Amino acid sequence: MNKKIWAVVSREFLTRAKTKGYIIGTLMFPVILIFLFGGIFIFGRFFQPSTQHFEVIDQTGKIFPQMVEMLSDTLKNGSLKYSFTEIDATEENLENTLEELRTKVLQKVIDGFFIIPDNILTSRQVKYSARNVSNFDDLRDIERVISKSVGNIRLENLGYSPEVIRQEMYAGYISLTSYQVTEKGEISKSGVSNFLLTYLLTYLLMLFIMIYGQAVTGSVIEEKSQRITETIISSIKPIELMMGKIVGICLLGITQLTVIGSFIILLSTYGTPALVKMGVETPKLLNIIGNLQFTPVVFAFFILYFFMGFLLYATLFAAVGSMVNTTDEGQQFLTPIIFLNIIGFFIMITVAQNPDTPAAFWASLIPFFTPSVMFARIAVSHPTLPSGAILSIFTMGISIYLIISLVAKIYRVGILMYGKKPSLKEAIKWIKYK
Amino acid sequence: MAILEVKNISKSFASLKAVDDISFSIEEGDVLGVLGPNGAGKTTMIRMIMNIIVPDNGTVTLLNSTEKSTANLIGYLPEERGIYRKMKLVNVLLFLAKLKEMKMSEAKKQIDYWLKRLDLMKWKKKKIEELSKGMQQKLQFIATILHKPKLLILDEPFLGLDPINTKLIKEIIMELKANGTTIIFSTHQMESAEKLCNKIMLINKGKQILSGKIGKVKESFGKHNIHLEYGGKDDFLKESTYIKKFDNFGNYVEIQLKDDMPSQDFLKEIVPIIQIRKFEIKEPSLNDIFIETVHSHGKEDDHE
Numbered sequence: 001m002n003k004k005i006w007a008v009v010s011r012e013f014l015t016r017a018k019t020k021g022y023i024i025g026t027l028m029f030p031v032i033l034i035f036l037f038g039g040i041f042i043f044g045r046f047f048q049p050s051t052q053h054f055e056v057i058d059q060t061g062k063i064f065p066q067m068v069e070m071l072s073d074t075l076k077n078g079s080l081k082y083s084f085t086e087i088d089a090t091e092e093n094l095e096n097t098l099e100e101l102r103t104k105v106l107q108k109v110i111d112g113f114f115i116i117p118d119n120i121l122t123s124r125q126v127k128y129s130a131r132n133v134s135n136f137d138d139l140r141d142i143e144r145v146i147s148k149s150v151g152n153i154r155l156e157n158l159g160y161s162p163e164v165i166r167q168e169m170y171a172g173y174i175s176l177t178s179y180q181v182t183e184k185g186e187i188s189k190s191g192v193s194n195f196l197l198t199y200l201l202t203y204l205l206m207l208f209i210m211i212y213g214q215a216v217t218g219s220v221i222e223e224k225s226q227r228i229t230e231t232i233i234s235s236i237k238p239i240e241l242m243m244g245k246i247v248g249i250c251l252l253g254i255t256q257l258t259v260i261g262s263f264i265i266l267l268s269t270y271g272t273p274a275l276v277k278m279g280v281e282t283p284k285l286l287n288i289i290g291n292l293q294f295t296p297v298v299f300a301f302f303i304l305y306f307f308m309g310f311l312l313y314a315t316l317f318a319a320v321g322s323m324v325n326t327t328d329e330g331q332q333f334l335t336p337i338i339f340l341n342i343i344g345f346f347i348m349i350t351v352a353q354n355p356d357t358p359a360a361f362w363a364s365l366i367p368f369f370t371p372s373v374m375f376a377r378i379a380v381s382h383p384t385l386p387s388g389a390i391l392s393i394f395t396m397g398i399s400i401y402l403i404i405s406l407v408a409k410i411y412r413v414g415i416l417m418y419g420k421k422p423s424l425k426e427a428i429k430w431i432k433y434k
Numbered sequence: 435m436a437i438l439e440v441k442n443i444s445k446s447f448a449s450l451k452a453v454d455d456i457s458f459s460i461e462e463g464d465v466l467g468v469l470g471p472n473g474a475g476k477t478t479m480i481r482m483i484m485n486i487i488v489p490d491n492g493t494v495t496l497l498n499s500t501e502k503s504t505a506n507l508i509g510y511l512p513e514e515r516g517i518y519r520k521m522k523l524v525n526v527l528l529f530l531a532k533l534k535e536m537k538m539s540e541a542k543k544q545i546d547y548w549l550k551r552l553d554l555m556k557w558k559k560k561k562i563e564e565l566s567k568g569m570q571q572k573l574q575f576i577a578t579i580l581h582k583p584k585l586l587i588l589d590e591p592f593l594g595l596d597p598i599n600t601k602l603i604k605e606i607i608m609e610l611k612a613n614g615t616t617i618i619f620s621t622h623q624m625e626s627a628e629k630l631c632n633k634i635m636l637i638n639k640g641k642q643i644l645s646g647k648i649g650k651v652k653e654s655f656g657k658h659n660i661h662l663e664y665g666g667k668d669d670f671l672k673e674s675t676y677i678k679k680f681d682n683f684g685n686y687v688e689i690q691l692k693d694d695m696p697s698q699d700f701l702k703e704i705v706p707i708i709q710i711r712k713f714e715i716k717e718p719s720l721n722d723i724f725i726e727t728v729h730s731h732g733k734e735d736d737h738e
Contacts, residue, residue, distance in 0.1 A: 007532035015521060227516035231577070234484055234510035235533035416486060418514075433488070 004236045008244025012219065013251050026256050030263040051075070052111045052138065055085045055101060057094075059118040066149040071142065082138070087113075105131055114142075120150060121157075181384075197264075197294060198352050198379040201302055202372050204260065206345050209309050209371065210338060212253040213317040217330055219245055220321025220415065229415045238412040243404070246314045250307060257306055261299050268294055301378050308396040309371025312403060313337065319407040319427075322414030329421045344369035348376040355380045361388050367399035406431060436495075437462050437585055437616050443482055443492030452478040453489070454640040460618065460633065462584075465611050467627035467648075468620040469720070470637035471728055476620040477513045479637065480589050483618070484510055497585065506534050509583030513590050513620075515574050519563040523554070526562060527577055534581040541580065548576040552602065571595055575603060579610065586610065588619035592626060604630065624720040634720065638728050652717050655726075658691040659716045660700070666708035676700040686712070 016022055058064040064086045073081040089097040101113045112130025117123060126146055128139065148169075155165050220242075223229045232241060320333040347369055351360040355377040364374035370392050377386040413430040414422075422430075439459040445452050453475045460466050468476050481487045483494055497504050517526055524545060531541035549555045552572045557565060565573065571594050579586065591607070592600045607630055611617060621627055627634060634651060636644035644651060658678070663686040671680050671687065676695040681688045691700060697715055704710070718726075 003535050004533050007529060011529050015518075015525075222518070226519060227512075227514040228518060230481075230486060230512035230514050231510070231517070231530070231574070232533065233486065234508065234512070235505050235530070 002240070005240045005244040005247075008236065008241055009248040009251070012245050012248025016215070016249070016252055017255070022252065026259050029256065029260045033260075033263060033267070051079050051081065051083050053083050053085070053109075055087050055104070055110050055113040056116065057087050057089050057097070057113070058116045059089075060116060060120055060153075062153055063116050063120070063146060063149045066152065067142070067145055070145045070148065073141075082142075085110075102129070105129065116146070121154060124150070194380060195352060198376050199349070201294075201298075201379060202345065202348050202352075202376050204257065205302065205306050205309065205375060206341055206372055208253045208257060208306060209313050210341060212249050212310065213314045213337075214334065215249050215252075216246055216314045216317045217321040217334065218327065219249065220318055220411075221324065221327060221330065224322070224415055224418070225325055233415070238415060239404075239408040242315075242318050242408060242411050246311060246318060250310045250314065253306060253310060254303060257303060261294070261302060264294050265296075265299065295382065298379050298382050301375060304393070305371045305375040308393070308400060311400045312367060312371075312396065313341065315400070315403045315407045319410050319414070322411045323417075323427055324421050325418065333424075340368050341372075344372040348372040352376045352380050355386055361386075364388060365392055365395055367396055370396050409433065436460065437464075437497055438483065438618070439495040440479075440483065441493050441495075443479070443489040443494065445478055445482060445487065445489050451640045453482065455492075456637070456640075456642045457492075458635060458642070458645055460616060462616055463611075463614050464633055465607075465617045465631045466619075466633045466635060467631035468618065468635050468637065469622075469624070469627055469724060470620075472622075474637040475640040476637055477589055478640075480513075480587060480618070480620060484508075484587065506581065507584045509578040509581065509586045511574060511578040511586075511588045511591055513593070515571075517562050517570060517574065517577075520561060522559055522561055523549075523565070523573060524558045526573070527580060530577045531580055536581050544580050544582075545576070548580065551606075552576060567594055568596060568599055572599060572603075575606075579606070584616060586615055586617045586619075588617065590621060591619055592621060592623055600626075624724055628720045636724065636727055644723070644727055648720075651723065652720075655718045655723050658693065658695075658697070659718060660689045660691065660697060661712065661714040661716045662687050662689055662710070663712035664704075664708040664710050670704055670707050674700070674703060676703065688716075 056064050056067065064084065068084050071082050071084070075081050087097060087101070098115075101110070104110045105112060108131075111132075112128060115127040115129075117125065117127075120126065126143075128142075133139070152162070152165050152169075156162060223232065236244075316337050317334070320330050320337070323333065324330040347363050351357075351363060351373050354360060360373070360377060363369055364377055364386075365388055366373075374386075374389060374392045378389055409431045410427050413433055414427070436459040441457050442455050443453060443457075444455050456475075456479060458466075468479070470476050478487070482489045483496070485494070485496075497507055521529070527545045528538070528541060531545070532538075536544075546555075549558055552575075554569060554572060554576075557569065562570065562573070575591065578588070586607075588607075591603060595603065604626060607617065607619075611630070617630075619630075628648070631648055633646065634644070634648050635642060668682065668687070671677065671682065671689075676691050676699065678690045678692045680690065691697060701713060
């Protein structure tokens with residue numbers, strides 16, 4: 001790169017890196033992460049869920065005892081997760097009883113009530129009524145247990161004794177331990193922390209592209225609105241100016257991401273021992289931290305995809321800056337770019353769970369989605385490289401080259417256009433200027 | 435050797451012909467003043483010389499050297515000039531020096547010299563936004579000449595400067611001229627042009643209506659203008675066959691002779707008729723030339 005571009009790179013980098021905002025921002029990330037984990041920990045400690053009270057009308061008379069027996073999980077403070085009370089209701093007073101139950105629910109005496117009908121063996125329907133019916137996890141637990149009791153009753157009806165049934169059922173319980181198959185053999189891995197990390201990193205990657213991408217727009221608008229452009233381009237070609245800007249601002253992002261990345265590596269290496277020493281005994285939290293798979297390889301890909309993604313998006317952001325006179329005017333053009341980024345993020349959420357489907361493969365090769373989707377696939381599949389990873393580096397390279405050569409033409413004309421904001425059509429016309 | 439050669443350049447914006455078929459060339463050491471009323475096309479022409487806008491027709495040949503080094507040999511002060519408001523003065527100058535690929539040690543030396551010269555030394559570490567408009571103008575000027583350009587292109591260099599600073603900048607331009615710097619500048623200030631230039635070019639409505647060495651231009655306008663103070667009857671003013679037109683101010687009269695009439699013969703004619711107190715062959719000021727030429731061209735255009 002020539003000296004002139006470097007002059008622009010270092011100006012863009014240094015004028016921003018020396019500001020208090022940037023320095024504080026860079027140091028804040030580790031602090032924010034500490035607070036985040038601390039917050040989860042404190043939240044877990046102090047805001048534990050309390051026992052949920054349910055009343056049950058069991059017209060079969062057989063299922064209620066099994067519910068109580070099988071749903072005897074306790075909360076971390078030792079009290080029961082669910083408490084069930086059986087309500088007797090005859091055909092005659094059923095309506096009155098239901099009315100009473102509804103009142104109790106509304107008065108928050110109980111959380112909800114179940115009606116298990118007489119004919120459950122054939123109808124297989126249970127009615128649940130409550131104020132809040134969105135506690136899916138709890139309901140799935142209860143559903144599973146009632147299903148099991150119904151199954152037990154059907155087996156009893158076939159002549160098996162309850163003891164035999166219980167014994168046989170317990171003997172049939174299994175637990176699933178997951179291993180990831182890699183070229184270096186199989187490794188046991190917790191899915192949860194890996195997803196968490198992948199989401200966090202991809203989110204950071206996209207967020208930083210957006211934040212610093214808009215800084216590029218701002219920088220171009222500054223030169224335009226303060227009439228600096230003409231002075232500068234008497235010394236340097238517009239495309240060199242644009243590239244210097246993009247690279248200089250990109251380095252700001254890379255610096256911050258490196259600080260964050262290093263901190264995550266430190267956290268995953270030394271986090272668990274440190275927390276244990278502090279006397280923290282939240283197994284889930286320790287598990288998540290201990291299982292973070294943020295190796296230098298993932299880190300390198302993280303920076304690489306940020307760099308490429310930034311070049312691609314920031315070039316568009318530079319084009320927008322060159323076309324408008326104020327940040328407000330730019331908003332209209334920025335929205336679709338930001339939208340594109342968000343679509344990539346949503347694709348990433350799906351792909352991270354199924355990184356090896358053909359859809360995942362193709363989505364990760366669409367240039368605007370590559371940074372998020374391909375990086376997520378790499379992070380989730382690590383240490384195996386997903387299909388198309390190397391290919392994506394080439395496709396990104398080509399796309400970046402094409403976008404830059406296209407935008408350079410718009411940029412060259414745009415930075416000297418004062419006054420009316422051009423329509424997209426006019427901007428496309430600029431490309432054809434000699 | 436021509437340092438800049440402009441051949442038949444034209445540029446239109448929509449229906450407006452901003453620059454219409456302009457050609458000229460300047461040699462090393464020339465100082466060319468580009469004059470013209472507002473909106474005449476001066477800035478558009480300069481921007482085409484600087485390759486900031488591409489002409490529709492015609493060519494610009496600059497310094498006869500490769501494009502890469504050309505930018506470093508030129509100092510350009512645009513009409514639209516601003517500077518990074520949040521940056522410190524010295525950092526702005528260092529940045530612009532780097533863009534001209536100056537050596538840092540040399541740049542620092544030059545910056546100190548010029549800041550002292552233009553009385554900006556105590557603002558060296560201040561942010562641009564703290565500077566007054568005039569100081570920012572001076573800073574811009576320093577940035578333009580810092581790298582000792584061979585060719586200096588100044589678009590309205592005195593815009594927004596007070597008389598003291600205008601004088602200071604003029605002095606520096608004279609110095610650069612003495613050191614052999616080739617200079618092109620556009621201005622409305624006829625006096626400045628008169629003092630600084632050896633060549634002038636007058637543009638109106640995109641057209642080049644007058645150009646050449648300043649002495650010759652003046653001569654072509656001036657040899658027929660006579661300032662006359664006299665005693666006696668003024669009948670001769672109407673009777674003389676030498677006179678094209680005159681303005682009688684009572685105490686004196688301004689006379690314009692017909693094109694092929696030598697002033698010497700006119701003097702002989704009037705000596706016996708009136709008592710002459712003062713007979714002066716007057717060079718017109720650029721101001722006169724400017725007004726007259728623009729005026730007559732304006733009329734021509736109106737007839738079209």
